[in-house]
Structure formats: structure tokens, C-alpha cells
Amino acid sequence: MTSIPDGATGVYEAGSGGRVEVLLATRDSGQFLGELLDSLVCQSFRDFHLVVSDDCSRDNTLAILEEAAPRFAHPLRIIRRTAPSGSAAANFAGMLALAQADYVFLADHDDVWLPEKIARGLARMRALEAEEGRETPILLHGDLTPVDAALQVITPSFWAFKAIAPSYGARLNTALMHPTVTGCTVVMNRALVARTGIIPPGAVMHDWWINLVAAAFGRVAWDPDPQILYRIHGGNASNPQPTTLTRALSQWRNLANSRHWIRLRLAQGQAFLNTYRDELPAGSRRVLEAFADIPSAGPISRRRRLIAGGFRSPDLWRLRVALTNTFHSVVGGRHRS
Structure with missing residues (x-):
């Protein structure tokens, strides 16, 4: 793509x-x-x-x-x-x-x-x-x-x-x-x-x-x-907030919130599979079946399946981006000074 x-x-x-x-x-x-x-x-x-x-x-x-x-x-x-x-x-x-x-x-x-x-x-x-x-x-x-x-x-x-x-x-x-x-x-x-x-x-x-x-x-x-x-005016349906290092760390550490969003993602994936199962291309069906099967595994196995399937956590991604942006900002500030 x-x-x-x-x-x-x-x-x-x-x-x-x-x-x-x-x-x-x-x-x-x-x-x-x-x-x-x-x-x-x-x-x-x-x-x-x-x-x-x-x-x-x-x-x-x-x-x-x-x-x-x-x-x-x-x-x-x-x-x-x-x-x-x-x-x-x-x-x-x-x-x-x-x-x-x-x-x-x-x-x-x-x-x-x-x-x-x-x-x-x-x-x-x-x-x-x-x-x-x-x-x-x-x-x-x-x-x-x-x-x-x-x-x-x-x-x-x-x-x-x-x-x-x-x-x-x-x-x-x-x-x-x-x-x-x-x-x-x-x-x-x-x-x-x-x-x-x-x-x-x-x-x-x-x-x-x-x-x-x-x-x-x-x-x-x-x-x-x-x-x-x-x-962005405070009344947006999505209420967008900037991804800062502090916010990214807070979201990553908030296990309850992370688990809530992962459950929502898994439920949506299951609903998607249920809706289109008979029409899906073979490759897409395999991905969705692997994703939908994650809740049936134990805690350690669930993590392994998320990693093996390439189902990457957005919280970890945002933390990486925030760390990178902070590093560039600090290094750039030193160079300017």
C-alpha cells in the first residue's frame, strides 16, 4: 500500500x-x-x-x-x-x-x-x-x-x-x-x-x-x-488532544485504559469478521480470525499473539514518536544555542 x-x-x-x-x-x-x-x-x-x-x-x-x-x-x-x-x-x-x-x-x-x-x-x-x-x-x-x-x-x-x-x-x-x-x-x-x-x-x-x-x-x-x-474548539466529537511525551507516558502506564481500548479493538474486529466473513479475501480472513481469537488465550499468550500478528499497540507507537520528537527538539535547541 x-x-x-x-x-x-x-x-x-x-x-x-x-x-x-x-x-x-x-x-x-x-x-x-x-x-x-x-x-x-x-x-x-x-x-x-x-x-x-x-x-x-x-x-x-x-x-x-x-x-x-x-x-x-x-x-x-x-x-x-x-x-x-x-x-x-x-x-x-x-x-x-x-x-x-x-x-x-x-x-x-x-x-x-x-x-x-x-x-x-x-x-x-x-x-x-x-x-x-x-x-x-x-x-x-x-x-x-x-x-x-x-x-x-x-x-x-x-x-x-x-x-x-x-x-x-x-x-x-x-x-x-x-x-x-x-x-x-x-x-x-x-x-x-x-x-x-x-x-x-x-x-x-x-x-x-x-x-x-x-x-x-x-x-x-x-x-x-x-x-x-x-x-478544535472544545466541543469536537473526538476531543483531539496533542500527543506529548507526558501524555504518551501517562497513556502507556494507564493499564486499565489500555486494556479498555484493546477490548474495544478486539470487539470491533470480531464484529467486522462476523459482518464480512463469507466475503473476505483469504489473507484478510486469516488476519481477522487471528485477531478475533486473541481473547480466548491466556494473558501471556494474548501478548504473544498481538506481537506475532503485527497488531501493534498505538500507545507504544505514540510513545516512540513522542520520545523521538522530544529528542529532536532538545538536540535542535542545543544546536541553535
């Missing part, structure tokens, strides 16, 4: 193949929604259909959507839920089950997209389809630029901020342990949407589940150049 093809930099032309949908989940989104919609209206590629699933908003979210609707090239579709979905993941899962497009983008209500976000994603996705075939499920995702509530840059790279290694999401054994995909960067081709189907309650998050589907059945690629201003 590799990152995006080097030559995939062309602009996706309107009418050159396929319906494009941007799926947006909202819930009491009035504070920042207008800026996201402005950024969508200003996309260089405008031949897309915006589909919104509103999760019983009680503020002015629907009024903002209705006011913005005439600015889009196609009629805005708003799904008004009559009962709360329970989570952003469930809201997105409901939209994905209804998606009709050849290419699907996911959007969060509090971000801002750069003008080439859609055009760039489509160009890269079509280049990947040219390599793999349109029948191959393909996931394209990317880095982001974290900003504060006022859109002031916090740090250039979300991957560096969170010590995320995108290559870990491209291999099924490491993808089972590492949530490397941020949902609002996701681009899916039709084959991936169809293969994903209905995301079950056993999924920890919709974007992680989509990552597993692509890693098990097709290809995962990534764009290292951020195309989204990712707003």
Missing part, C-alpha cells in the same frame, strides 16, 4: 464521470456551519450534491441550511431525523447506507475546506481507480491543519499533532489497532460504498470501520497535503 500517486495532480472535470456527493452530519451546528457552507460554495469543483442529515437540531442549523441552499449547483437534500441517532458515527452511517454517488466525501459541520479539496480528491481517486480498477474498493484520506475557534493555525499537521502514521491504516493488521483516518477527509469510490453497506453498532467509529473495509477488500491511500482547516 502506498500514498497517492505522484502524477495524480490534474483537475477533475465536471461531467467526466460520475455523481459526486458530500455527506454532512449536523446537530446544533449553528455556531460554525455557515463558514463550512461558504467553503463548500467556493470549491473549484461545484458539480456535487450536498446531502445533510440533521440530528434533531434545536438551534438555527436548519435555517442556515435553507438560506444557503440556493448557492449550490444542485438542490440541497436535507434528511430531518425524527429521533436522535445517538452519535455522529450513527448519523454518518445512516447517510452512507443511502448514498447513491460514484464518489462520496464526508464533511464535519465545524471545519473549513480549502478551494481545491474536492477537485484534488477526485483527481487522485480517479488516478487510483485507473491503477486498481473501478471495481476495487478504494479509500482516500488525508492530513488536516488544526486551527482554533477563530481559524488561527495551531500546528501545520494533525498527523504530527496526534502522532498518526497513515501507513498503519493501509495494512489490515495495524489498521485494526490504529485509528488513522479522520472522517472529514474521507473520499470513497462507489465500490467502497457498496462493500461497506450498513455499518453495524459494533463499529467504534464510522471512519475507522470504513478504513477496515478498504484495508480488507481493496486499497487505502492518503494525501499528506492538508485540504481542511480542522477546527
Whole structure:
């Protein structure tokens, strides 16, 4: 598995193949929604259909959507839920089950997209389809630029901020342990949407589940150049925190928390195996069966199986990255002095 093809930099032309949908989940989104919609209206590629699933908003979210609707090239579709979905993941899962497009983008209500976000994603996705075939499920995702509530840059790279290694999401054994995909960067081709189907309650998050589907059945690629201003404002569903040496050490030492997250990962892996068992390629099935069999072993044997299967702990990875970053910072400071 590799990152995006080097030559995939062309602009996706309107009418050159396929319906494009941007799926947006909202819930009491009035504070920042207008800026996201402005950024969508200003996309260089405008031949897309915006589909919104509103999760019983009680503020002015629907009024903002209705006011913005005439600015889009196609009629805005708003799904008004009559009962709360329970989570952003469930809201997105409901939209994905209804998606009709050849290419699907996911959007969060509090971000801002750069003008080439859609055009760039489509160009890269079509280049990947040219390599793999349109029948191959393909996931394209990317880095982001974290900003504060006022859109002031916090740090250039979300991957560096969170010590995320995108290559870990491209291999099924490491993808089972590492949530490397941020949902609002996701681009899916039709084959991936169809293969994903209905995301079950056993999924920890919709974007992680989509990552597993692509890693098990097709290809995962990534764009290292951020195309989204990712707003961190204290009310994010994922509540992102920077990976520092202190935080990494704390997480690594917190055995109860580590065991909790490993149990969640194992349960999600079992749910994934149960959902797709009869359809999985042989290699993917072997990986998932080995992963799902880990809870049946004793404590020492469980560790051995995690290591033997390449199911690497994200806490250890983040600790290594934090140590490396700290070392470079100290050495760099000495050289400057």
C-alpha cells in the first residue's frame, strides 16, 4: 500500500464521470456551519450534491441550511431525523447506507475546506481507480491543519499533532489497532460504498470501520497535503488532544485504559469478521480470525499473539514518536544555542 500517486495532480472535470456527493452530519451546528457552507460554495469543483442529515437540531442549523441552499449547483437534500441517532458515527452511517454517488466525501459541520479539496480528491481517486480498477474498493484520506475557534493555525499537521502514521491504516493488521483516518477527509469510490453497506453498532467509529473495509477488500491511500482547516474548539466529537511525551507516558502506564481500548479493538474486529466473513479475501480472513481469537488465550499468550500478528499497540507507537520528537527538539535547541 502506498500514498497517492505522484502524477495524480490534474483537475477533475465536471461531467467526466460520475455523481459526486458530500455527506454532512449536523446537530446544533449553528455556531460554525455557515463558514463550512461558504467553503463548500467556493470549491473549484461545484458539480456535487450536498446531502445533510440533521440530528434533531434545536438551534438555527436548519435555517442556515435553507438560506444557503440556493448557492449550490444542485438542490440541497436535507434528511430531518425524527429521533436522535445517538452519535455522529450513527448519523454518518445512516447517510452512507443511502448514498447513491460514484464518489462520496464526508464533511464535519465545524471545519473549513480549502478551494481545491474536492477537485484534488477526485483527481487522485480517479488516478487510483485507473491503477486498481473501478471495481476495487478504494479509500482516500488525508492530513488536516488544526486551527482554533477563530481559524488561527495551531500546528501545520494533525498527523504530527496526534502522532498518526497513515501507513498503519493501509495494512489490515495495524489498521485494526490504529485509528488513522479522520472522517472529514474521507473520499470513497462507489465500490467502497457498496462493500461497506450498513455499518453495524459494533463499529467504534464510522471512519475507522470504513478504513477496515478498504484495508480488507481493496486499497487505502492518503494525501499528506492538508485540504481542511480542522477546527478544535472544545466541543469536537473526538476531543483531539496533542500527543506529548507526558501524555504518551501517562497513556502507556494507564493499564486499565489500555486494556479498555484493546477490548474495544478486539470487539470491533470480531464484529467486522462476523459482518464480512463469507466475503473476505483469504489473507484478510486469516488476519481477522487471528485477531478475533486473541481473547480466548491466556494473558501471556494474548501478548504473544498481538506481537506475532503485527497488531501493534498505538500507545507504544505514540510513545516512540513522542520520545523521538522530544529528542529532536532538545538536540535542535542545543544546536541553535
